[in-house]
Amino acid sequence: MEHFDFIEMKLPAKPEYVGVIRLSVSGIANRMGFTYEDIEDLKVAISEAMTNATTHAYEENEGGEVTIGFGVYADRLEVMVADHGGSFNLSDVKKQTGPYQQSESIENLREGGFGLFLIDALMDKVEIKSGYGVIVLMTKNLPTNEVGLDDDQISTTQ
């Protein structure tokens, strides 16, 4: 079986913890060797998924929690964001997903309509599963190293 490391986080489904998740994913992705640009993409995508999860929790009026799993592979990072409980109409969400179209009137633009679209645009692969809660499973590939391995690679964290 393909080897990977697994990291799991459970947090209250509250918006104040979205920033915590961003720092965590930033640490994991930096350690894996992702570029600055890719790390920024990951931060946005995971924040969007966590924001969706906290919104569901809020709508359901529950003090729920969000589970985030990171699968660290040699060539990619898989991130799973799951909220527990609360139902979710997947086809409704998919209908709302897309960039702004010139034909749409500004009045009809949805304030919260771009989250899933951004996840899809910024990650290499995205799957959404709905059942008891919602699971967003997204993958970002590490760039294949075509310049050859450089032992003395310099990198600094924030």
Next chain:
Amino acid sequence: MEHFDFIEMKLPAKPEYVGVIRLSVSGIANRMGFTYEDIEDLKVAISEAMTNATTHAYEENEGGEVTIGFGVYADRLEVMVADHGGSFNLSDVKKQTGPYQQSESIENLREGGFGLFLIDALMDKVEIKSGYGVIVLMTKNLPTNEVGLDDDQISTTQ
């Protein structure tokens, strides 16, 4: 009961993930309003506990994992670091804990002897429990706000 938020992380007991934990605790502590100095203390203390846990896992030759729990209270942060499995002689560890004494010969200084001492020096309260694995439970209090509440407090993350 006193209200608190709970955040849990599970990571492979490997040194390459110590930096990830530092970023996560930094995010949580920053959100709670800890000072820069206190956040640096927390980063060291939690890294020390995680390093201990990864060392035990290594000695036991297991692909173990470390569980870290953060209890976010109004006036303090409680951090629990637990490794699973591997026995641990608590009294041996406590004997080794202390600053360097002029009477000690340099030859007898232990390379890894300052981890628990630093945790104790940098945190407000520390408990170590040994049984099936080791649990380090440490508390850092938020400074009591004597200057009064300032709504327009400016803060930036890294």
Next chain:
Amino acid sequence: MNINLSIDVIEKDNQTELIVTGEIDAFTAPLLKEKLLPATAKESEKIIVNLQDVAYMDSTGLGVFISALKSTKEHGSTLTLVNLQERVHRLFKITSLDSIIAIDTTVRGGE
């Protein structure tokens, strides 16, 4: 609790400038909305949002600017975003929202 966003509001004749510092996400976006929306409700007000010191933004920020744009259309005010960092500007381009929200790219922060 600390909030990683601060907003300075500078009001002149018929002009409101918001200087935004920090991160715009689900936690902080309500604060931005609270400071921005009242300005857009003033007839013929010119609103400038300076995003030079915003290093992070996601769709919650886009949502606030969509609300603000709607409000300007209702009340006859105008909204312009200035000094966007490349990463932040990119989100407006990906979503095509740069076709309806005025973004002044003559000066851009973070480059």
Next chain:
Amino acid sequence: MNINLSIDVIEKDNQTELIVTGEIDAFTAPLLKEKLLPATAKESEKIIVNLQDVAYMDSTGLGVFISALKSTKEHGSTLTLVNLQERVHRLFKITSLDSIIAIDTTVRGGE
């Protein structure tokens, strides 16, 4: 895998300077040890470790410097740490290791 530590080694007559950049923790300390220990094994070598760009260090870093100090005593070399940031210096003070490890405080980084 990325390692957040880089070490430049500058060798002159009887003097080795290590310029350390990044974070010293359980993951990166072995790299520091690997670069530092061989220098301490040279008789009458003067070793300077410049920590100006080390923003984070914990007891694993203290452990490396203890090993290096032991090695200097065995081999007749010397070890001096320079340009410590206040936070890093603090760890040597808390543990009283500043009484046995030479730290040049005339120039200090990060202040």
